[in-house]
Structure formats: structure tokens, C-alpha cells
Amino acid sequence: MDNPLYTVAQIRAIEQSAYATLPPGTLMQRAGRAAARFAMELLGERTPGNSRPVLVLAGPGNNGGDALEVAANLADAGIDATVLHLPGRQDASEETATAHERARDGTVGFIDMLPPDGDWGLVVDGLFGIGLARPLEGALEGDYRDLVAALEALRCPILALDVPSGLDADTGAVVGPDGIAVRATHTITFLGDKPGLHTAAGRDHAGQVRVEMLEVGPEHLPAAGARLGSAELFARCLAPRRHDTHKGSYGDVAVIGGAHGMLGAPVLAARGALLGGAGRVFVAMLDAGPGYDSVQPELMFRNADDLDLDGRTLVIGPGMGGSAGAMRLLAKALDGNSPLVVDADAINLIGASPDLLGRLAGRRAPTVLTPHPLEGARLLGMTAGVVQADRLASAREMAVRTQATVLLKGSGTVMARPDGAVVINPTGNAGLATAGSGDVLAGICGTLLAQGWPAWEAAIGAAWIHGAAADLLVAHGIGPVGMTAGELPAAARAVLNMLVQESLG
Numbered sequence: 001m002d003n004p005l006y007t008v009a010q011i012r013a014i015e016q017s018a019y020a021t022l023p024p025g026t027l028m029q030r031a032g033r034a035a036a037r038f039a040m041e042l043l044g045e046r047t048p049g050n051s052r053p054v055l056v057l058a059g060p061g062n063n064g065g066d067a068l069e070v071a072a073n074l075a076d077a078g079i080d081a082t083v084l085h086l087p088g089r090q091d092a093s094e095e096t097a098t099a100h101e102r103a104r105d106g107t108v109g110f111i112d113m114l115p116p117d118g119d120w121g122l123v124v125d126g127l128f129g130i131g132l133a134r135p136l137e138g139a140l141e142g143d144y145r146d147l148v149a150a151l152e153a154l155r156c157p158i159l160a161l162d163v164p165s166g167l168d169a170d171t172g173a174v175v176g177p178d179g180i181a182v183r184a185t186h187t188i189t190f191l192g193d194k195p196g197l198h199t200a201a202g203r204d205h206a207g208q209v210r211v212e213m214l215e216v217g218p219e220h221l222p223a224a225g226a227r228l229g230s231a232e233l234f235a236r237c238l239a240p241r242r243h244d245t246h247k248g249s250y251g252d253v254a255v256i257g258g259a260h261g262m263l264g265a266p267v268l269a270a271r272g273a274l275l276g277g278a279g280r281v282f283v284a285m286l287d288a289g290p291g292y293d294s295v296q297p298e299l300m301f302r303n304a305d306d307l308d309l310d311g312r313t314l315v316i317g318p319g320m321g322g323s324a325g326a327m328r329l330l331a332k333a334l335d336g337n338s339p340l341v342v343d344a345d346a347i348n349l350i351g352a353s354p355d356l357l358g359r360l361a362g363r364r365a366p367t368v369l370t371p372h373p374l375e376g377a378r379l380l381g382m383t384a385g386v387v388q389a390d391r392l393a394s395a396r397e398m399a400v401r402t403q404a405t406v407l408l409k410g411s412g413t414v415m416a417r418p419d420g421a422v423v424i425n426p427t428g429n430a431g432l433a434t435a436g437s438g439d440v441l442a443g444i445c446g447t448l449l450a451q452g453w454p455a456w457e458a459a460i461g462a463a464w465i466h467g468a469a470a471d472l473l474v475a476h477g478i479g480p481v482g483m484t485a486g487e488l489p490a491a492a493r494a495v496l497n498m499l500v501q502e503s504l505g
């Protein structure tokens with residue numbers, strides 16, 4: 001299944017192309033019908049026979065027109081719908097004006113302000129969609145800010161039309177330095193899915209996303225530069241294991257890191273690599289550390305300076321620090337021909353050294369970088385805030401500068417390639433916001449490279465499997481609160497085996 005993600009500019013182009021073949025207002029009417037159906041599903045799910053009214057928030061533009069259509073459709077279905085309409089200063093479009101008339105002519109109720117004691121069965125957010133041009137603000141502009149803040153206190157489902165109001169559909173950032181956006185439980189998005197619903201603040205604001213194409217056919221759709229991840233994107237790498245194999249058949253991983261005081265990081269990465277299926281896994285410590293891992297005694301511990309790096313997949317950086325020794329080892333790893341995952345301190349070192357960056361960009365072997373936003377920011381010479389403001393553009397820029405596959409961690413992990421292709425990972429949860437989970441991810445990425453996966457599939461697969469492992473743990477009550485990184489490798493192993501099993505059909 002292909003899950004394209006379109007920019008606002010592309011959605012506008014799809015709209016224009018489709019409108020050229022349709023009578024005016026058709027798409028808005030279709031959007032209104034589809035969203036009203038979704039609203040009724042949500043009302044039905046809550047309590048059968050729920051008679052609490054639906055509050056529909058309608059803004060000044062066509063997103064508000066969609067909302068008015070929803071209200072009219074709900075009223076036609078006998079549902080008590082109340083519209084809070086904030087018309088704005090400019091004239092509404094013809095379609096929105098028509099939708100307004102339709103709602104006015106029916107049994108829809110209209111109010112001017114949110115009653116303090118409203119008891120709603122559902123709120124429909126049709127304030128702003130892809131036309132949001134600036135942050136939501138106060139009094140002069142119709143009290144959008146206070147209205148959205150007041151929704152936070154409601155306990156009913158909130159269905160956002162197209163995009164939760166206040167969220168940037170391209171980036172997933174809340175618009176404005178001190179901005180606010182609707183926190184929806186569900187979003188029905190029109191004419192194609194949008195990256196901003198799946199990364200940065202997007203996942204928290206969009207809730208569950210349903211894509212509604214409004215009967216617009218594929219001939220109107222452009223090529224997407226970004227897509228939402230799925231197991232199908234790496235399915236071709238999921239080979240069942242043959243009987244006649246041995247540990248050498250599944251690759252060696254060496255995790256290089258572990259300066260004094262940070263010895264756990266490479267061990268976590270190594271456990272991720274081992275349970276992810278590599279034949280043999282080494283932990284190459286920079287400083288004297290433990291001789292073995294009592295939890296996972298299969299791991300082989302070496303001094304980093306003594307380990308032969310050739311013929312192994314390397315994961316370099318976890319807990320590595322920034323010593324001269326670390327730098328020397330990193331230069332050696334970058335110059336070699338081994339598949340490589342560059343993580344944590346190794347990324348910081350590259351960010352501070354044009355020489356190391358040059359060696360990285362000159363590599364030929366498969367290479368994946370796994371920065372979190374701050375490491376990514378160091379690589380680009382900017383702040384983490386700037387990276388987060390546009391995660392897709394930042395990841396693309398990192399991929400261009402490093403000529404490597406980049407996996408930018410965070411809610412809605414973004415994978416980017418130097419040619420500009422982007423995938424946003426859909427799995428995972430807040431349980432991953434814990435020390436060491438990134439080390440395990442680097443280990444999983446390394447183990448997939450060691451088993452022969454190309455860099456792109458290894459990055460997409462590692463993010464997907466790591467997130468799905470966290471989702472599996474949550475399903476068993478292990479998180480999101482209190483999930484630990486050490487619990488991830490076994491869960492990732494379960495996910496990987498399930499995927500292999502499923503790939504057999």
C-alpha cells in the first residue's frame with residue numbers, strides 16, 4: 001500500500017486539477033458528507049442513543065465551509081448540531097456562502113460564543129485548514145486562541161476537518177512561536193494525507209487520521225516526495241531463514257562506543273543488534289569496562305583499538321564521548337568499507353569537524369545517520385528548535401550534506417535520502433522518550449545492515465520495528481509510563497519474527 005504525503009502546494013494543485021472537471025462546490029459537499037459520516041460513527045461509538053449535541057466550529061475560509069456542510073448533513077440526519085461561526089473580515093467564497101445558506105435553511109442552531117456549561121457529544125473543528133496563514137490569536141481576530149484553549153477542558157471526541165486548526169500541514173509544527181492548535185482525537189483529511197499530521201506536534205494534535213479522497217482519481221495526483229512508512233516498504237528484505245545456515249550467514253555487528261561513565265549505551269545497542277538477528281555481536285569499548293554482559297553473555301567484549309573493523313557492520317557513537325581516541329576511531333570507521341550506523345557522539349564529532357564530514361560524504365558503503373534533533377542541529381550548525389520547525393526539510397538537508405541516509409528521531413521519525421525522498425515512520429509512542437531507546441534503535445539498524453538490507457530499507461525498517469516494539473510493550477501494559485530501553489530488544493525480536501511470518505503469506 002502506497003501512502004503518499006502531499007504538501008499544501010500539491011493539495012492546492014490537486015484541488016485545481018479536480019475542480020476543472022467538476023461543478024463548483026462539489027468537493028466541499030463531498031467533504032461535508034464524508035466528515036458527517038465520520039462524525040456519526042464517532043457519536044455511535046461513544047454511547048448508543050447519545051443525544052448530546054454536536055458543536056461545529058466554522059472559521060472564515062473554506063475549512064469553515066466544510067464545517068457548515070457537516071452541520072447541515074448532521075441536522076438532515078436528525079442530529080442536534082450547533083454552529084459557532086467566526087466569519088472573519090473578508091467575504092467568504094461562493095461555496096462557503098452556499099454552505100452557510102444551506103445550514104441556515106435547515107435546523108442547525110447558531111451561537112456567537114462558547115457557552116461555559118456546554119455538554120457536547122462531539123466537537124467538529126472547522127476553523128482553519130490548509131489556508132492557515134498566521135498564528136491563532138485573540139480578541140481582534142475573533143478570539144480563536146481562547147476558543148481553542150477552552151476546547152482543552154472538554155472530554156468529548158474532537159474531529160478536525162482536514163488539519164487541526166493552528167497546525168502547519170507541511171511541518172507538523174504549531175504555527176507561531178507561542179502558538180496554539182486544536183488537539184483533536186480524530187482528523188479527516190481531504191484530497192491526500194499530509195506530512196504535518198504525522199510528525200513533530202502533528203501526532204498529538206491530529207489523533208487518528210482518516211484520508212478522504214473526495215472521489216478524486218489518481219489522474220489528478222502528483223508524484224509525492226514523501227510517504228508514510230509501512231512494513232511494505234521493507235517487505236522485500238524480510239527473508240525466512242534457511243536451515244542450512246550458520247552464524248556467519250547473518251553478519252557481524254560491532255558497536256563502538258562506551259567511554260568512561262557511559263558503558264551502558266553500547267551494551268543496549270549490542271543487545272538490539274543481537275536480538276535483531278545478527279550472527280555475532282561485538283561491543284568495542286573505548287575505555288576499560290565490563291568483560292561481559294550477564295544479561296546477554298553472547299555479546300563479545302573487546303577493546304575498540306584492538307578490534308578489526310573490516311568485514312563487520314559498525315554502529316559507532318553510543319556513549320563514545322568526544323576524546324581524541326573517539327575521533328581517531330571514527331575517522332578509521334568512516335574511511336573503511338564497512339556498512340555503518342553513525343549515532344550519538346559520533347554525530348556530534350562530525351558536526352564539529354569539516355574533515356570528518358568530508359570523510360562521511362565520501363563513503364561508498366551503506367551509511368545511516370541516526371541523529372536526535374539536537375545532534376541533527378549540530379550537524380547543520382543550527383538550533384534544535386529550527387530543526388524541529390521543519391523536520392522534513394532538516395532531514396533532507398542532513399542527507400544532502402552527509403550523502404547518507406538520515407533517520408531523524410522524534411515523534412514521527414523522518415527518514416531522508418540525498419535524492420530528497422522522505423518517509424515518516426508511523427509506529428511508536430511516548431514510552432520511547434527514555435534514556436537508551438536511541439541506542440537500541442541504532443543497534444537494530446546495524447543488525448539489519450549486517451543481514452544485507454540496503455541502507456534505505458534498514459533505516460525505514462529499524463524505525464518501524466523499534467516503534468512497533470514499543471507499541472507491543474504498551475499493549476501488554478509495559479509503558480508508555482516506565483518503559484525502559486532494555487525491554488525493547490526482545491519486543492523488537494517478536495515484531496521482526498511476526499513480520500517474517502506474515503511475509504510468508
Ligand SMILES: NC(=O)C1=CN([C@@H]2O[C@H](COP(=O)(O)OP(=O)(O)OC[C@H]3O[C@@H](n4cnc5c(N)ncnc54)[C@H](O)[C@@H]3O)[C@@H](O)[C@H]2O)[C@@H](O)CC1
Pocket residue numbers: 011012014015016027028031059060061062063064065066088090127128129130131132133134135136137141144161162163190191
Ligand atoms: N483544497 C480543496 O480542494 C478543498 C478544500 N477544502 C477545504 O478548504 C480548506 C482550505 O480553505 P481556505 O483556503 O479557504 O483556507 P482556510 O479555511 O484554512 O482558512 C483561510 C481563511 O482564514 C483566514 N486566516 C488564516 N489564518 C488565520 C488566522 N490565524 N487568524 C484568522 N484568520 C486567519 C484567511 O484570511 C482566510 O479567510 C481546506 O483545508 C479544506 O478544509 C474542502 O472544501 C474540500 C476541497
Ligand SMILES: [K+]
Pocket residue numbers: 063125126127128129160161162163164165
Ligand atoms: K480544521
